[in-house]
Amino acid sequence: MTTMQAITDQNGVKRYMVNLVVNGDHRTVVVKANTLLVNVLRDHLDLTGTKKGCELGDCGSCTVLLNGKPVNSCLVLAVEADGQEIVTIEGLVQQGDTLDPLQEAFIDHAAVQCGYCTPGMILSAKALLAKNPSPTEQEVREAIAGNLCRCTGYVNVVKAVMVAAKRLQEGRGADHEG
């Protein structure tokens, strides 16, 4: 934060130049000290796949990966994210149109209803599978406990994550053999 450039406008309001790596792209935004990361993503960068359900850190619909860790982007100041790597739901699609196995599984197992919680759910699950490739059902539930869903009762969400984990494991196995 100390190295961040700042400018002050005529009204004495200070703004900071924040450098982010978002979905692999270098992006620069100029924000106030109190600007939230979620608003930078949505309003400055037009990455509206990151949702806002509460802005209080309760719902998890604003979940993004910050250096691989799931965070509620409504609780992160943009200036805190300076120099960091961020992955949003838009960053999950590989090579044009290949979906992430989690995305596939969410579709295949009817884990999506209104879809408002879905980007956050998928990113929380993504972070889980990165550090724990074969989670138990309980571990999946713990990993998405901060992502509220009003539609699915979590039944099919948990199922989808378990299936994706299994597919990824099998895929890895196949890679080894191949």
Place this chain on the structure above:
Amino acid sequence: MRDNYAVIGKSVPKIDGRVKVTGQAKYTGDLKFPNMLVGKILTSPHPHARILHIDTTEAERLPGVKAVITHKDVPPLKYGISPARWDENIFCIDKVRFVGDKVAAVAAVDDETVYKALKLIKVDYEVLPAVFDPIEAMAEGAPQIHDEYPRNINTEIHQHFGDVEKAFAQAYHVRTDRFVGQRTYQSPIEPHSAISMWEGGKLTVYTSTQSPHYFQYYIARQFGLPMGDVRVVKTFVGGGFGGKLEPTGLEFAGAVLSRLTGRPVKMFYDRHEMFAHNRGRHRQIMEITSGVDRDGKILGVHANFIMDGGAYTSLGIATAYYAGAMLTLTYDFANYKFDMIRVYTNLPACGAQRGHGAPQPRYAFECHLDMVAQDLGIDPLEMRLRNARKPNTITPNQFKINSCELEECIQQARRLSGWDAKKGKLPRGRGIGIAVGSFVSGAGYPIYRTNLPHAAAIIKVHEDGSAATLYTGATDIGQGSDTVLCQMAAEAMGFVYERMKIVAADTETTPHDFGAYASRQTLMSGAAVKQAGEEVKKQLLAMAGEMMQVAPEELDCREGVIFVKGRPEVNITFGEAAREFFVRKGPLIGRGAYTPPTLGGTFRGAAVGTSPAYSFAAQISEVEVDEETGEIQVKEVWDVHDCGTVINPALLHGQVHGALYMGMGESVWEEVLFDASGRILNPNLAEYRLPTALDMPKITSALVDSFEPAGPWGVKEVGEGATIPTMGCYANAIYDAMGIRVYSLPLTYEKVWRALREKRNADFSQNRQMAEAVPATPDEAARGDGR
């Protein structure tokens, strides 16, 4: 009875699944338009106060503010989704009636300026005494909330079918119990938002809505516009559950701000404002009396209810009627009396939440029935079997029931849950309970009086025959109507789901439909879609007949292939015939519309609760109660549904899961709480206690075989039905585990703990009495062992 269908009955992936998992799906809050302003509403800090003066000058002077409006700038016409009681204004004129009532609005260049401007609006209030409890609000001398409604009575219902007094006089056993529900809130994860654009003489509103039609109708009415000059477009909607059925201040104020500024205006509620806007579930006070014969057959029921409506009517008149109307669906009895008073209080207005009016009365009735069964020494499941409604019957309030597999639902739930091995045999602290429910498949009559069809559809086959687009006013709010309606369209045309496109819920491009409420779309919108699809098919087969030199009657079309019946090798493709049709005759279009038959009786309020068809469900749950803390853990739930033919099993079970989830939250945790001055104490999802993935039990969702003659392909509702039995089901399981009854919702750990303590004290003094060798009265002895 059922054909071998090609498209329906299959768990095809959701048509919008891909855009939702990639973040491409755009919800209203995600949209931006050039030159767009941000708008916000100033609300009342007092639960009841006279507005003496509003000064907006300072706010108007703030740089970046483009418009500030109060009641002086908007039509004074009262509105409300219930035409029976229009009692809301866009902005309060003389006084505010709850904390959160709408007073003024601002449009400015950005969020920050809007919030600053709101703080600069000065409102002088004369604070008035307020009332928050419906019983106190009805008392003589209570603060008067609306001048037109003495004793704050918003609506009163008194219905009597058969002769309840006589039934009670003839009954072997009559019992009365009293229960209290709680205020809950739909809490969709997507907050409401709306973008209004008043351009030329035309108003366009992009909004998070469950019913573009009702929005269009009421917005047009408010501004004196022809409906054709108001276009309401639904974007993706992040859940509704009843809360997004009626237009809010966001649309009304947004429209005016847009007209004044000539710019698009985006408005939204934050989470706190959503709780304040509310329109969630009413808190009901429910007294139930029933009389039964020696075998437990119900002879008559009296439901005597009061509901806290909050400051305005919203959809509450219908809620009040539904609360009593739907009690007659599940059990067969001839005599029924229903009394209800809906009362205004200085709290946010209540409306329709999943299960509309029915879940709390159902909780009360199912608890009550268990107690009656206990009094008679009858197993609660057996008690329900003895009274379960049969198909092709008519309820005392004149609802015609066609298909009804309630008995089979109960039997299957019994088998799946292992009821016989568990009931009365589980270790202390563990218990099993049952409850049933039923719900409409669409309301028999629309919310306001009109003879418009309830649903309509157009299908346009693409010129080259490679795709077909369904145009429907039906409203997908996550439940998956876009998907099931495309499946239905493909089935009816003989086409494939994968080539279906949909344009839905845009009042300018799609034909009229009342929208997503009362679990209506699969049956009603589906019926219109089926008709449209069949019309396409008929034209296509005629064309193919010409092309193939075969009489059209000898042809059929399935999965995109038109073939001679019995000789499938003689065929052409759907696409070939469709292309040729366009070349010779122009666009290939199919149209459909659905109006339900005339339903119900002629008594006052007879329309509410009528439906072409009713779903039925039985739920059994197994719970564990911690004797020390009162903590309830639901171990497993079995839901068995009679929802007619299933179009998409995966989506259908998803509806059951979600409905059960909501019922579960309301059973144990959820409640909107207020302080002594009417301010919400827990206006956020954490303290409101929306259940997380860790709170959910194992759920088994099963179906019984059923076919509904009134529905297209035999369908009926599922989306709300599974919310209805849950609360009673858990309460009964808790009783089975610990022998305690909690008479109010939610069934919190604390209430369970208190009831356990009371029981311990009572048992203790009873034991001491017994030790002193006082013989138990036959009555107590009877109650003691439940025989």
